[in-house]
C-alpha cells in the first residue's frame with residue numbers, strides 16, 4: 001500500500017494501527033522525513049512531494065500498489081493563507097495520485113482501492129441560525145464550502161468519483177484495472193499522539209495537549225462553538241473498515257462519520273476536570289471562527305452505519321477517560 005502525507009496526524013494513527021497486524025508492505029510519501037515513532041513500521045519511506053510526478057513514476061515502476069491512503073493535504077486555516085498553494089497541493093496533488101492509481105490498476109490488471117479523507121469542511125452553513133436549525137446534516141445537504149480547503153475536498157470527491165466511473169465504463173473488464181475510490185468525510189480529529197497543524201478544528205486537540213503539558217491555552221473560538229469531533233482510533237478504524245468493505249455494499253462515494261459534538265466550553269470543562277490547574281482563556285479569532293461557524297454542528301452518518309458497519313468506540317466521555325487523558329498523560333510523563 002501507499003500512504004501519502006504519512007507523517008501527518010492521520011498518518012501517525014494509521015501507521016501505528018497497521019503496526020499491530022498488517023501483512024502488506026507499506027510505502028510512504030511525505031515532504032518531511034518520518035519521525036522515529038513511525039519510521040520503523042514502514043517498508044519504504046520516500047521523502048518528496050505529491051506534486052513531483054517523477055517520484056510517482058518511480059513508485060509505479062517499483063511497486064505493485066493496490067491500496068492508496070491519500071492523506072497529504074494543507075488544512076483549512078493554512079489554506080486560507082496560501083490558497084493557490086493549497087489548490088496545487090490539495091487538487092493537483094490528488095489528481096496526480098488518481099492518475100498514479102489508474103496506471104497501477106491498468107498495469108496490474110486489478111482495481112486499486114483509493115481512500116480519500118474528505119472533511120466537514122465540504123459543508124457550508126450560511127449562518128448560525130441555519131446551522132442550529134439544520135442539526136445533523138446529510139451528505140448531500142449544504143455542500144457549499146466557504147474555504148479553499150473545503151472547495152478542494154468537495155471537488156476531489158467528485159474527481160475521485162469521475163475516475164471510478166469513467167474507467168468503469170471504459171474498461172473492457174469493469175472489475176479490473178480501475179480506481180475504486182472511497183471517501184470518508186471526517187469531523188475534527190483528536191489524537192493523543194500528535195497535534196495537527198494548520199487546521200481550524202485544532203482548538204480541541206491544542207487545548208487538551210496544552211493542559212497536559214501544564215501550558216496555558218487561549219482558545220481561538222467562542223465557548224458556544226459546536227462542531228463534530230472524533231477520537232483518532234475511530235477515524236483510523238473508519239478508514240480501514242471502508243477500505244475493506246465489499247464494493248457492492250457501497251451505495252455512495254462519500255460517507256459522513258460522527259462520534260460526538262461538544263461545544264468548545266464543554267471541551268474546556270472536561271479538560272479542566274482532567275488536568276486540574278489547566279488554564280484556558282478565550283481569545284476569538286474572527287476568521288477562524290467564521291470557518292467553524294460554517295461547518296455543521298453535527299452530521300448524519302446513517303449511510304456509513306448501514307453500508308459498512310461504522311460504529312465508533314468512543315463517545316465524548318469515553319474518548320477522554322479511556323483514550324485521550326491516559327494516553328496523553330503517559331506521553332508527556334515519558335517526555
Ligand code: SER
Nearest residue numbers: 075076119199200201
Ligand atoms: N480538521 C480539518 C481542519 O480543521 C478539517 O478537516 O482543517
